[in-house]
Amino acid sequence: MRNELSGGQVSGGVVQARDIARLTIGAGAPPPPVRVPRQVPAPPRGFVNRTAELAALDALLAGEPDTPPVAVISGIGGVGKSAFTRRWAYQVSDRFGDGQLYADLGALRHRGGTEVSDVLGGFLRALGVHEEWIPAELPERASMFRSKTAGLRLLLLIDDAEHAAEVTPLLPASRGSAVVVTSHRRLGELLLSGAVPIRMAPLSADEGTRLLAGMLGEDRLRAAPAAAAELVRLCGGLPIALRVAGARLVQRPAWTIERVVGELTDAARRLDRLAVEGKPVVETVFEAAYHGLPPGAARLYRRLGLLPGPDFPLGAAIAIDDDGGGGDVTALLDVLLDANLLDEVGDGDRYRFHDLVRLHAARCAEREEPAAGRDAALERVAEWYLGRMAAADLAVMGTRLRLADHGRRLALGGTPFGSPGDALDWLETERANILALLRGAAARGWDEFVWQAAEAMWALYYQRKHYADWLEANRLGVAAALRCGDLAAQARMRNQVARALLELGEYGGAHEELVLARAAARESGNRRMEAAVLESLGRVDLERGDLDAASAAFREALRVNEDIGNPRGVGLQTYHLGLAHSRGGRHGEAAAAFERAMTVLTEVGDELLQGKIGIKLGAAYRSLGRPADAARAAGRAAQIMRDRRVPAEEARAWELLAVLAGESGDRDTARTRVRQAITAWLAAGNTDRAAGLREEHDL
Template sequence: MAGETNNHFAGRAKTVIQARDVTYHQAPEPPPVPDPHQVPPSTPWFVNRTDDLAGLSGWLDPDAGGPPRIALLTGLPGVGKRNTARRWVEDTRGRYPGGELYVDFAELRGPTGGGADVSAALTGLLRSLGTDDRYLPTSLGELAGLYRTRTAKRGVLVVLDNVTHPAHVSTFLPAAPGSAVLATSGRRLGELVLDGARLLPLEPLSAKSGARLLADLCGAKRVAAEPEAAARLVAGCGGLPVALHLAAARLLTHRRLTIAALVAELEKESGGLDALSLDSANGMSVLLGAACRDLPADALRLYRRLGLLPGHGFDAETAAAADGSDAATARRLLDVLETASLLEDTVPDEDTVPDRHRLHDLVRRHARDLAEADESAAEREAALRRIVDHYTVRAAFADRAVMGTRLRLTDHDELLTGHDDPFAGPDARAAALDWLEAERADALAVLRAAAEHGLDRRVWQLAESLTALYLHHRHLADWIESGTLGAAAAARTGDTAAEARLRSLLSRPLMDTGQHDRARAELEAAVALADASGHPVLRASVREFSGRYWDRFDPARAVRVYEDSLALNLAADEPRGAALARLFLGGALAASGHHEAGLAALTEAYEQLSALGDVRMAGRALAAVGRLAENAEALGRAAEMLRKTRAAYYEAEVREELAGLLERAGDGAGARPHLARAVELLDAGGGPRAEELRERLSALS
């Protein structure tokens, strides 16, 4: 056989070994398999995420050694999970000696969804690691075992995109110490924590980072030409990088499309998401639709109806009202939506109500579009009525917990019968104020929607109840809008008493914002309406509010008005109303030069309000006594009473007065903590004088 060749090795380099009369042909070693670097590149336009990248580096540190680690990036559809993962890989390339492997589960599932072919993914990775097809097992278990064997010697990074199941991650865990798996998912796969995973939710970009990204995409010159429209576009995209990329793509594709015109499309309440769409396969609706694809029918129904909420934040009870179900069912379905990353949690702290959720604006638009497409007008109207009824009942319970037996025109016996009181218990007042504050923006949105849909009786009832918040925390712009809508709704129903009540309440924020002429007009209308209604306590109440106006312009006339209010309250056997009339009468008497009579009236009011258990108003009466008598001890006690009842606006006012009294007495050190507390309260409530008091505080330091 010497000198013969073997056709099996024809065309290939070979080594010939002669041994006596036998010639051996030895095939060469196969060329070395290069280390895999399979992760696709990130986009050139990448902003911020410094903290997120640092968090990944801190957790997935290959130098730390030890068992392989897992990190899961989650977040809203379009928030940039995939691009963040890819950018981190680029920043850390070379630190994993075995290279970087990559699997995209969306490609494995195909365009119609369904289960991913894990065996196919393992087969592809094993080929990348140098395994010849002849040696690839056929069963999933054997493939996984061989994968662990091939990744046992050198640390490797495995990047898994669009994971939908915890097993997808654990199956691809390499064996070598110092290895890591970085996965992205639209689902919150909490089970991975059992495998030692770190869950890293991505938040939307800040407004500043969003503006920078838009300028990078479209060009700074184009953005600078329409700065206001650009800011609205960034806000409308809500910090979602994909939305900003889609907006930029439309602007660059259609050069005649202005940013302002694109914003006008986006801000349409119905169909606005079409502004962020390039074609039937590329758009925010498509992206969000994919996130909804695997939702159970009942969770998808809740998702649609959450889009009908006028506001953005909600709790389980509000969700149940929208859905027409109960709170337990709503909580279960909210968990499903939260797992699908379709909800954003509000972050609870000491000043907020826990267990609240919100919809990102673009998610809300998508949900609303689905509701308009899949539910009838009657179903949508019924959902809105349930939402309005829920807020009206809940706010009435909160009003009762905060304000006790104050005058109100809403018939609580009629409205609240058959409903459980959510604020029952020893901390009812504090819980009610917390709820009102947490729901402030959303309750006002519900009020607007109710007015737009002609639910006038509910509008004025809800507006009346919301004053329990405004009287304590002084959100003046909200109060003016709420009072205006409520008074107009009461007028449309022909309820003169309710209209008088709302107009008198409306005068307070109008005066606080310097709109004195309008306040006077509202009060004059309120007095006439109250007199026409014949409601004796209401007639007394609107005169009390009228006296507040005259306090500022004509104290002598204020005295006469308060005396009328006092007489009407006494005739109606209304002790709280009479005590309040005495309180304000005392101030007017003092302002008119009748110091002793004023002090006597204020002292009597304080005693009567204390006997009635009205700590907040008793605190205000004591503050008036301390103010008139220049008594620091009385002012200090009053401030504490107001603090305990969380009457922030009035506490700030008393703290400022007490600080001034101490300053004049030469006790700057004693004044400082009261002034600091006043600044804190005004800052929290958006008080316009916070900066002025801050300057005073700085001067004391």
């Protein structure tokens, strides 16, 4: 038997019958009315206004685009991307008369996988397409969605996208629509297609405080403003962490903010404390991002968590992962940047963790890296830093006394700095990291590294006057040298401690350190080290006003340097004798000593000391009535110190030049030199001296 249907294409069911006496056609129940979809969830309470980011999204709607504009809102997990986009969607809802569509891809992913086809099916149903007419395959659904949205004014909010491929099929066809995507990744493929990136950073101190005020009330914050500010800092301005901490205080009205601050101060337990009903809410956010990393990036992430400083350079990242594990570290860093687990700092190859992310990375290392592996990774970083520090010290200080032998390190590392100023600036940039590394090394008993690193940091501490760091680093060095039993290193470290105390006016403490240093130097048999300690003893006597004792110490140091054939030491002690003459008002003898020292140190090639001597020589010439010679000496000194980026000495040279110009009657030049001195003092961090000059010269 063969059945045939005529009439062309037939849609719907077909009834086959032999005879039909009567046919009744019923329309059935009418379809439900199509309503304008409003799917975006309401914004959360206590939203802190992000003015700049909201303005960037508003700009998305400006003009007449050829295609629907797309914005990618990215940032670290918990930074408030979803709350922000919902707030904006609420504010601009009247501009999208055909409705708002919403999909939380993260929630779908956690329920067993994200099917973009299912999301499109839901969107089509929301736009009134009956289930019967929705195609089964993704390409046909995407095509129908574009057809259905053509000419509409829709806002699409796609939350927690993982990849651009999840978003592309969801893009509508109407120029009057807009799409906002949130992701913990940067979604570079969407950006290549013209999407606008908007990066969400943690809240500022003021914004974080306002968020807490919205939860706890203004009165409670006014009662403990310092504690509230510290709570924001400990949470790193991360909204999810602040909300968790705030929720604990809301649930316990009798608790003070100080109590929660006290709990979070312990960095090792901070993530555990940021929990709700026993659930580690904040850590869970970071865990999700971590488990989404490829193996190489995950390994680098947890190892970077071992670094003790607030940020780190590319070289340190390369060193910490340089154990034959493979992988291009720069490419792995790009993966972490894309996942918003790292931030770039400045214009160069420098990176930083959010504080809470760093704690999570360190916890991952503790959990997954063996103790020996963790120590080996940090040792590689310490060795890399010491090589760079040695190169910077050599570039800044030249052929000064050094006990550590860095020959192999310098041969391997080459010449990484273009100038002494570049080297000094690198030490300044890495100052906090190096001190943190010193602390960690001291705790691990890496004594050779500790005292050698403290010795190398003299170049920075002596030029830039970071006294707290100077004292801490070298006291760690003293303890390390004592544990090593290295007498010369003990003398070196105590001498460097004493020089900081001397400059701080603590002459008694400086003298005590130097007595111990001289005994260690003598016992070690290192005569050059003994000469350095004698110089420091002379400097203490000089500052105490005992010029005879100071001169005697400098002459003895001079004889030792002559005996061992150290021309730099000869020039340096001749300079110190000039200082003693100058303090005694013997300006002619002072000028002669400075001139002899200048000659020797010019032959040695020590430009830094030439600059220091030039300032003192200029002052001696001024006292002798030789202003032209004084200006030449001070002018060259100012240029040397500017080029070498030693602002405190540069400022002293400009001050002397200002006095000389004023005494010659050139008031305009004098004021110019004072302004240059003020700029240099500010660069050196001496705001008091800068303010004093402004007041003195009415600037």
